[in-house]
Amino acid sequence: MATVTVYGPPLSTAVSRVLACLIEKDVDFKLVSVDMSKGQHKSPDFLKLQPFGQVPAFQDEHTSLFESRAICRYICDKYADRGQSLLGRKGGGPVERAxxxxxxxxxxxSFNPPSSTLVFQLAFAPRMGLPQDPAAIELNEGKLGKVLDVYDRRLEESRFLAGDEFSLADLSHLPNGHYLTVAGKGEIFASRKNVARWWEEISTRPSWKKVVEMQNTPPAS
Amino acid sequence: MATVTVYGPPLSTAVSRVLACLIEKDVDFKLVSVDMSKGQHKSPDFLKLQPFGQVPAFQDEHTSLFESRAICRYICDKYADRGQSLLGRKGGGPVERAxxxxxxxxxxxSFNPPSSTLVFQLAFAPRMGLPQDPAAIELNEGKLGKVLDVYDRRLEESRFLAGDEFSLADLSHLPNGHYLTVAGKGEIFASRKNVARWWEEISTRPSWKKVVEMQNTPPAS
Known part of the structure; x- marks a missing residue:
């Protein structure tokens, strides 16, 4: 029986970051839906788990936690022996982790601020019937492009961002990157040779394909 | 002899975060100035240390690193036995760290995006002779206030953000918080009872006072 519970919809970028991490680490989990359209993320019970009223929240037999990247680090520390060693090998030492x-x-x-704005503008605003802001789109495409230029130079010398192994640093880009490609902005990766190779490799991992499948499966009613 | 070198001006919020951490951990370091007004942070040599052309960069006998919060985690991991245990006690386990x-x-x-904008608008723009943007100031004061409302509820039940001990989570707020108070916006802390107590306690630690002293000392020519 799963002792790990994740609260939130897989369509949320932060929720899907945690799901990808759990699948990479081969950890069973239960997903509990939080209907944000009904304001369930602002209910008193949910605020006990996540004081900012955001998703995801995480719970296991030892603790409850919030903030997707902090949850991912905890999963990597707790299950250091299992699955992909996303945060350095056990006993790999502080340099490997750093x-x-x-x-x-x-x-x-650097990547998240402009890409989050783009994901909101390009993917979520249309679904929510909100108008898009062309100036914000242009500004953040420019900012993201500059970040990816740095990535492209890094990925010329290294298979993954942190070295030869796929890590949490790569994984953490998948949620926003996925929505950008779905929204027709894949060119921002594809136009940069090394970023293109990296994006193709990380976004076709079985773990991420499973997360996308969960995103495309309507929640059980 | 110090084996740790930090590159960047102490006036930078990200540099001062790393300095506060090193002082809390009782680690000797050498500070190397980077004259950003002369574009030294964009020089080819500096970009080898910090590919985004930002400060700080960090170097010791084992590695070079960038990103202030990643550098702080590394310092805490490497010097786990020394000074304040900012990231959980050695052997404290994954829950304590998480x-x-x-x-x-x-x-x-949540805290950094609005507070960074305010620090830029209120503290740096005037020094750089740039016009302030009143709409951005108002918007981000509102955003920051909402974050601090959550903090105030948390700090009603807990001396520090993560529990009974001062940690990296508290420390990391000092650089932006300091500039907000210097720029006359201390009311945003003082008007919230528990945040006010917490801010008073963390901002008067000897480590942070030393950093402020370094900020107020003109660099050796």
Whole structure:
């Protein structure tokens, strides 16, 4: 029986980050839907799990946690022996972990802000019947392009962002990157030779394909 | 002799985050100035250390690193036995670390975006002779206030964000928080009872006072 519970819809980028991590680590989990259109993420019970009223929230037999990247780190620490060693090998030492952490932070601080805005504008606003903001789209495409230029130089010398192994630093880009490609902006990856190769490799991993399948499966009623 | 080198001006919020961490961990370091007004952070040599052309960069006998929060985690992992245990006690296990990580991520993802914009608008734009954007200031004061409302509820039940001990999650708020108070916006902390107590306690730690002293000392010519 799964002792891990994730609260939130797989369509959420932050929820899908945690799901991809759990699948890579071969950890069973239960997904509990949170109907954000009904404001369930702002209910008093949910706020006990996630004080900001955001998704995901995470719970196991030891703790409850929020913030997708913190949850992923915990999963990697707790299940260090299982699945892909996403945060460095067990006993790999602080340097090995830090080389992953610096690119995971680059994702959170440099890739995420412009790509989140683009995902909202291009993927979520149309679904929610909200008008798009062409100036915000143009501005953030420019910002994201500059970030990906740095990635392209890095990925010329390295198979993955942190080195020869797929890590949490790569995985963390999948949720926003996926929506960008679905929204017809895949060119931002494809037009950069090394980013294109990297994106093709990480986005076709079986773990991520499973997450996309979950996103495309209507929730049980 | 210090084996740790930090590149960048202490006036930078990200540099000062790393300095506060090193002082808390009682680690000797050498600070190498990077004259950003002369574009030194975009020089080919510096880009080898920090591919995005930002500060700080970090170097010791084992590695070079970028991204202030990743550098801080590395310092905590490498010097686990020394100074304040900012990322959980050695052998404290994954839950203890994760409870800190979730609030460190809250800082990076929720507190940092609006507070960075405010710091730029209120502290740096005037120094650089740039016009301020009143709409951006108002918008981000509102966003930051909502984040601090969540903090105030958390700090009603807990001395520090992650529990009874000062941690990296608290420390990481000092650089932006400091500039907000210097720019006359201290009310955003002071008007919230528990946040006010917390801010007073963390911002008067000897480590942070030393960093502010470094910020106020003109660089040696």
């Amino acid at each position: 080389r992953i952490e610096q690119w995971l932070e680059a994702e959170g601080q | 409870r800190i990580e979730q609030w460190l991520e809250a800082e990076g993802q």
